[in-house]
Amino acid sequence: MYDYVVKELPNLLQENFPQLDTSRASIFGHSMGGHGALTIYLKNLDKYKSVSAFAPIVNPVNCPWGSKAFTNYLGSNKADWEEYDATSLIAKFHDVAATILIDQGEDDKFLHDQLLPHRFEDACRAANVPLLLRLQPGYDHSYFFIATFIDDHIRHHAQALNLP
Numbered sequence: 001m002y003d004y005v006v007k008e009l010p011n012l013l014q015e016n017f018p019q020l021d022t023s024r025a026s027i028f029g030h031s032m033g034g035h036g037a038l039t040i041y042l043k044n045l046d047k048y049k050s051v052s053a054f055a056p057i058v059n060p061v062n063c064p065w066g067s068k069a070f071t072n073y074l075g076s077n078k079a080d081w082e083e084y085d086a087t088s089l090i091a092k093f094h095d096v097a098a099t100i101l102i103d104q105g106e107d108d109k110f111l112h113d114q115l116l117p118h119r120f121e122d123a124c125r126a127a128n129v130p131l132l133l134r135l136q137p138g139y140d141h142s143y144f145f146i147a148t149f150i151d152d153h154i155r156h157h158a159q160a161l162n163l164p
Contacts, residue, residue: 026157038086050160052101058120059087094127105139
């Protein structure tokens with residue numbers, strides 16, 4: 001999926017929409033897709049102008065979902081896992097100019113044992129990476145949560161891309 005998003009998709013877009021400026025790109029996602037957006041952004045700061053995420057899994061090396069997935073995909077060596085963990089990557093790829101936007105529902109049943117946004121917040125603070133982590137009371141992990149705050153994310157990216 002990484003190669004598709006970072007390499008193939010921009011080429012496909014450029015081939016089919018030549019008027020599109022693919023040098024001005026942003027990325028966002030939800031949950032595991034939010035995790036992917038964050039790691040792709042951090043590894044490709046030259047390609048993406050901004051990133052945002054809804055309820056991302058930000059520290060998979062330290063949560064049950066991540067342990068299960070990483071063991072199956074990457075093996076049991078936890079040092080290998082850090083290349084795919086946003087919280088670990090912040091220390092390595094910390095030359096971030098744009099503020100990272102994360103919205104997280106406070107009533108998300110996955111918040112405390114799977115998503116771990118405060119670990120990412122601590123890592124950003126330690127690396128001096130700008131982060132806006134918004135904990136949204138009364139919201140969970142659902143479509144309604146995303147639909148409620150998507151306009152803010154679109155504005156966040158439009159501002160980073162200098163769009164009207």
